[in-house]
Amino acid sequence: MSRPYSTGELLAVLLSRDLQDGETGAAGAAALIPMAAILLARASHAPNMQIAGEMFVNPYPKVLSSSMLDDRALGKCEAAETFVELFGHSHRGLDFFFHSGLQYDQYGNVNLHCIGPWDRPQVRGPGAANFSYAIRSRRFYICALDHSPRSFVERVDFLTIPGNLSGPESRRAAGLTHQGPRYVLTPFCVFDFDEVTLKMRLMSLHPGVTLDEVVSRTGFAFDTRADLSETKTPTDDELHLLRTIVDPGGSLKSIN
Amino acid sequence: MSRPYSTGELLAVLLSRDLQDGETGAAGAAALIPMAAILLARASHAPNMQIAGEMFVNPYPKVLSSSMLDDRALGKCEAAETFVELFGHSHRGLDFFFHSGLQYDQYGNVNLHCIGPWDRPQVRGPGAANFSYAIRSRRFYICALDHSPRSFVERVDFLTIPGNLSGPESRRAAGLTHQGPRYVLTPFCVFDFDEVTLKMRLMSLHPGVTLDEVVSRTGFAFDTRADLSETKTPTDDELHLLRTIVDPGGSLKSIN
């Protein structure tokens, strides 16, 4: 592509813009893009960002690593916690968290466990360490690098991370009171969720991507926002900060 | 007195002899004599004594202090814990603990709360941080420096530390399965507890003390062991260890 940024950089920038100053959030293992987003937000408009909820507080990594749960990635940080404190964080919730998985459905539920039946799956996935952040945090983001009919399905085979379940009534019945999934970011587009149906809704297309392309990659029917727009691409300032402060090693560049 | 040891030294030595190698135990605040007993046991026959259950592990104090919960008293130690870990210890219990109080009754119950009625006491005491060690530890010792009819009463006004409650039936009903109070040490004598009635029973008289003296100081009737003996006083070896290793500052000498 002739774009001056990679998909990884685009998604990190998009996510970073939605993180507010003073918020507390975290990314789990295998979360290069979310971690970059948090660090970029902190380096730009959100200097009071608190990176906490895993087993460390406010890291200053020297390199952007694929997992933040790794001393290679941690660099300096302000404090260490343990899984006991994580238990409390999981109950009290964060402002934001991130998830990705094997499958995503139209209600923003995520499957990390299995494709096919639980008892005899065709594919057994890794499972999820912690789905409570999805329930207790104020919102979460889905960052899906594989956008295909295989991964964007009508109904997840196994519901690991609760998103909007089967819609408003089911959320009420389960006692889910927070926003749940806020945006779904893929290499092709951004979805938000319809306020009434709580289903995925196309919000913006990345430059050069057509609606038909997203339709063909998505295994369920979805609505489109009346104000469907082109995704606002990274500014020079954002890319500069990202490449000099957040990801000097260029890990995001290889994500396309 | 012409005795070559103080009451404090005598009681510390007596207690130390009953602590076994490899056991885990602790003393709380205001526990000079129990702490000396533990340290003496460790310095003599019990090198694998684990001093734990409060907020530190295996201290090596430079001075014997009135409270072990004090950095002045702690000296070096092997680890620090907090009240969260103490919560767990309190449930799982120790091998031994020590208690003293405002009042003691014939069943070895201890009152640390009030003399007179709870709602309008004549004397309000300090309360007890933790009575669970009395229940969950394998045994505990009562170390009573005030042996008088005012403190040794038929029935405690307030039952803070459960000893043998009202006897075997009450212990069963409350689900108490450990030994509870093992010995009561005073400046005049040692009581154990009758295996059947679970009441205090005179076991030995300190040198020079008469049965009448103990009777007159005790506010309830008590049995006497058939083999009532004179308390076995500290050996030279014990006093030497006590004075050189455990209490070089001589804090125990002033307790008479």
Next chain:
Amino acid sequence: MFPDPVAQPHPQRRSKAVDVADIGRVIAEALADGGSVCIGGLLKQGRPVALVREVIRAGRKGLKLFSSPASGYDVDLLIAAGCVAETYLPVVTLEHRFCPFFRDAVERNTIKAHAVDALTVVGGLMATTNGVPYQPVTAWAGSDVIDLNPLIARTTCPFDGTPLFAVQAIRPDVALIHAQEADEFGNIRHLSTMTYADALIARASRTVIVSVDRIVPAEKILADPTGTTIPGFYVDHVVQIPFGAHPTASFPNYSVDEEFIDAFADIGDAVRKDPNRRDAVEAYLDRHVRDPRDPFDYLDAVGGYRRLSALEDEARFI
């Protein structure tokens, strides 16, 4: 929807450090009459006594007091000043003697001193930090403390039906804590061996105010993250107050001022025996709490550098 970021100079991270001259206002704003306050430290160590004096200076009344399971001088001072309505304190003692004002207030029935134990307070704070409504407790039997304890209920184990107890989550309005070091972002370091329930209290409380002996550069925190005992995001305000724990200790920096505590207890015992001597209490509170304009003034009033350096020496040579 993702906005274009507005081009602007990047803002700076906010400091949580409060000037010592403003700490009274901060405490007055955080704690209302009738509010609940939880005090860190233990007995004569690491108690945030300077912050407690600010509570008195703010004139707070009707407080509900929580603490790590063993408390003494500071609680007695709050009671002496008439700030307290209820206590949830397992132990109130000066160790070698009773707390006279606590004793007197309970005996005269002017405060409600609830019967609780360490597991009540610690378990209740644990429940809050764990984000659950209660903590199961099984280690209770036989004591009158259970029957009078207002914070517990009986329940059964959902797996085997065994009867057990529950202590309800405790969420104090304000935590007052003292430690040795912090950075301006509220990352706290205890240098003492024991840290009592301080981290637990900080995690469980709505507003957390910490006094420290020294505010240190943030680089010092980053150089040793495992030394941080309370991460900054649990802390609302941090203030450097020299000898802020006096007359209790702040190990390893300074030791307990036992004489000072005894002098206070002597007044308390005298007043307990003769209520006509109440003016001695007011004189004490004036001199040590109300009159000093700031903590430096207080330190002059309690003996100045001569006394304080002796307490530093004691901590160093123990």
Next chain:
Amino acid sequence: MFPDPVAQPHPQRRSKAVDVADIGRVIAEALADGGSVCIGGLLKQGRPVALVREVIRAGRKGLKLFSSPASGYDVDLLIAAGCVAETYLPVVTLEHRFCPFFRDAVERNTIKAHAVDALTVVGGLMATTNGVPYQPVTAWAGSDVIDLNPLIARTTCPFDGTPLFAVQAIRPDVALIHAQEADEFGNIRHLSTMTYADALIARASRTVIVSVDRIVPAEKILADPTGTTIPGFYVDHVVQIPFGAHPTASFPNYSVDEEFIDAFADIGDAVRKDPNRRDAVEAYLDRHVRDPRDPFDYLDAVGGYRRLSALEDEARFI
């Protein structure tokens, strides 16, 4: 009745240090077929892989596996060797790829991989350390993990009747943990920034076996008691095993051997697609687990000093 102490030379304190040559026997004695084992560390860090290899060498079968909430290589190795009957593991992953033996075993239904999450395992271990039969959990809703979780029950809050969950206490037979330092009395020091669930696992387990990079003089522990992450009285055996976490990391001493892990996963993926290649697994297990007479032999087999010093360099220069 207080005996006269027998005059005798005072005995010495016992060491908990095990010679590396004896650790296999110690593990074999502590862990029976069908027993439960809980593994410390996290993902590719601080996993006690040398101890895990001893479990395989001992020929253990039918094990129930617990771990800190995220596990990978070592769990996959145990499954590859046929030691495992059931897993209670929230996540099993190599992060950049799946764990092939775990995946294969579940897909072929040769192990029972229970649906649990971090709060199940952590809450269950917390209940044991707290000495209570269960831990309340309220942060669950909507996930299929709840409905399939064998360790939880529904209950209600005894204070207000709100429905909530309980996870039952988890008490593993054996904990296997790796840390950087210990003294001979089993006082453990992690030098890594994160310590995961290691202290919790040690407190919750019946028998605790810890491998360390170095056994250090007891004086080093006494000089910094707040650096002790697991007090010795929770620990049964401690053993110095050079590179005992390999191929996972032991920060700050050495980093992850990613290539080594990938080579294993490549074998696993090949066998998963073609079960006739099972001999490749046996060859791997022979070479890296069964044949080395001791951990030094193992280190030679995985690349000797050349490879290991590169891992030390990586940890130092990160």
